[in-house]
Amino acid sequence: MMSQSMQEEAKLDAMQRHWQSLRRGTPSSNILFEDVIETDNILALPIQNSHVESQIGACAPILKSLSCDLDSDSEFIDIHDCNVTPKSPFQIPETEEPIKGPLKLDASSLGDIPGQYTICALEPHQLPVVGVYIDPRVVPGFKYLVRPLPEVGKPSTMNKCLFNGKALTLTSIGRGYARRFTFESDKFIGNDNYFWSDNRPEGYAFELELLSEGDKFTFFNPNGEPEGTVEVLSIEGPQTEIFSSFKNGLVDKRATVTFTGKVEYYETGVAKPVLLSGTILSRKLKNKPRAEILKISRVNIRRHRYYLLPGIQKIHRRFTVRGDSINDVPTKYTMTGLESYEIPVVGTYVDPRIIPGFFYKVRPNDRRNHLFGGRALRLLSIGMGYAKRLTFQPDSLVEPDNYLWSDSHPDGLGLEPRAVHKGMKFVLESGDVVLGEATVFRDDLPQVEEHMERIKTPNGEAVQKYIFIDVLCHIRLARTGGASTENEEHLMRVTGLAVVRKEPKASEANVIRIENIGFDSQLLILFARTYPDLTLVPKIY
Template sequence: MMKTLMCEDHDCSCTECLCIGFLEEQPEIPSKPIWTGSAYEKEVLLDASALGDVPAVYRVPAPAPHQMPVIGVYIDPRVRTGFRYKIRPMQALDAPPLSVKPRYLFDGKALTLQSIGRGFARRLTFDHDGSTLNENTNYFWSDSRPEGFVFEIEAVAIGDKFTIYDANHEPQGTLEVIQQQKNQIELEQKISEDGSIEKRVKVNTLCKIEWYENDDITKLVPVSGIAILKKGRGNAVVTRVVNVAIGIKQLKKGYELKPGIKSSSRRITVSGSDINDIPCQYSVVGLERYELPVIGTYIDPRIVPGFYYRVRPANSRHRLFEGRSLLLQSIGMGYGKRITFKPDTLNAPENYFWSDSHPDGVGMEPRAVHPDMKFTVTGNGGLLGEAMVFRADLPQVEEKTEYVDVPGKRGKAVQKYIQVHVTCHVKLATTGGGSVDSEVHLMKVSGTALVRKEPDQAAAKLVKVFNVGLDSQLNLLFAHSQTELTFHPLP
């Protein structure tokens, strides 16, 4: 075996040992731990021979629980290809206690480790994030820095979305990771005979949560748990997060997270007693958050005659009435309430259904903006151009409904604020306003539509679309000049 000689001066700062040759075979030495503590409390000795490698020993600062050291020929056995890591240069052994830690490599991004080279200087290559396959600059050698490096695993990233399941494996809501509150710590690693790897990583995050049975109220709460990562032939993926705890004061435990959001699993519970109707309680599964529920004797109170809606059965991807947006004319009374829309022909009206026609319920999506609608575009009191809606396929989400008193009239006006995302053909006005340029720009437009129904009117009218944003470089121009765009419908 190879023998390593240490310097006689034990107080020297040598970080590598001198390998002088092969000696006679020695009796087998019991396996050593990953690293051993030295005489100093804040130092550890990394022995590569304990990993079956070149018997080089390195004296480094004690890594934190979430850190995995890589230095020279020593690579922590928990560092595996196919997993995501953030990498930071290790602090020097003689660094002052309060000195600033070195910055993360690769702009602080967690990248997937693709390969680990061989030899004394081992090249560690990562995913080509921000570069090309032929010119991948995301790599370094294990001996690039005498002080070494520390790896920090990332199992759950900002922006990841999950579905929340209870102990009975029933979906209860969804969440999205907004912030990492603590470093993620690897707790366990299992390597199977077929080469697959399973890791268990402790995570502490701040998430945006939407509970199905809490009227779509979104909250920011801490979420902790143990993420289970599995790697086969490809990269590692999170299969689930177990032992999940949600909240602080009212801590909820025993949940499980599964990657992705499945709208078909979304469940809401409604009760007729909430709207002063027959006290029947229903559970509706499969509606989107922007769809208002109708089931049995229950009709969501936000569904008001005089507004446009699209209707979809909860157990189907296909909408009723060929997917068209229709004007709701009336809502009947009784157990099975007839919901009637504006007919295509007065002699043979067919645009209606009963609230109990579909046992699984239906969802009604409010619609404010439709294709071929025309607008004038104004800003700061001046005419900026004209627009015509080309496509309005995306969901339109109701923000709130208001009932407003109207002086001199009986009853109240109904106002709805609806988020819209449409594609428009836009013609911009020439300098000075007035005339409109002939050049047409196709751009995406988002904003809040105000729709109002007067007490003596049968149909609501679109008043304006405000808080407008454009998916165009023009949006930067308007934002720089503090111009607030407003779309006014043309008759």
């Protein structure tokens, strides 16, 4: 018994001497007993710091000695007897983001004069230009934001961009020791948008801009079917160039873009702003002064992948209509190419907004020209049956031929409602005050029906439409005292909401007034202050 106890004490002394020697060899290793779990997590990370790697290598034997083999006959000691300190060598201290060092440039690497420069660190989307060093990715024909660089050690984005912060198209790069960079001008005479590459010893940063606010696209699914349109509302981040190609006079560039776009589906007609991102491809042809966007790929909209092609391609606009199963034949049609302001007619379907007594312009969907010589005619009647006959006001009562059937054109028809016509005269009023007269001179732009309502009256049901107009008018302002002269006539663009009403037993709808008047003139400022409720009322002879 005594011998067994002495053997155990000898083993305990040997183990303590072993641990003490390890503690003296590795001063910080005595804390491993506390944070074993944290140690496992740190070891699972990739080793990128040589200091941490050396610490882990030094502690490897300790970790090995800490492995617990439950089947072995080793004796264990109390952890609290090891004089444990609260710190761990594996706890990586929190450090700030490493500051990027200065960027050294050598123009001889580009086959140019061996000029060497040191500038501040750049962001991934910035291209350096300083002295004779011109980044080869800076190419005329593309748009760039130009930002003067600060001194070495300061962030490259601290200075404001040139040209009032606008991205301009680079038109040319001069030759010689000091290269002149010339950009497109926003003036008719003269051009102040230029500078020399050696104007600043700190240099310049060029930031590529392939996509700009206001650009419009049509988006397609992977099968090549168009599904809607996108308008760029704002750019949400830098456009980082990821690829450049120079071949046979063609310059191709790819960049990553993130932007907010107004997405409108053909099926719903509802437009909503959506945050989008993708890869944009732009190409500069040899004989063209500016690069053009070819495609934006890898764009996700509502968890579906699309690609965008430039321009709103109206020929792809799709519109689906369904016949009323109670009052009409239960049919379904999909029309392609219908304008947003046109009301559909196809097959057996006639949109319920099309009502006799109102004026319409008629356009077949498979062509750009309108029927009836492009005139807006009053609709007289809508026939019954499978194919409905639409009869318009005839040019001759002897041989009336201004009519068609709803199924005459397989691609359907688009009817544009018209409220105001060339030659119509109005009185400009504000309450009981007459301010002048207006005569419609041009009515070329579309007129859009905003909504329609049915009003019950003692004589039946009246139909009232609200149609947005945008016309040119000759406006003659009234003098104080009621007199007016011809030299006071002004040609102005007038916008407003025309209220058109068809009484229950009337055959023709009439304009009651035009409200929410807007003038493309400084007179609107005067009227807005003095007469806030301007209206145009049809002139009665």
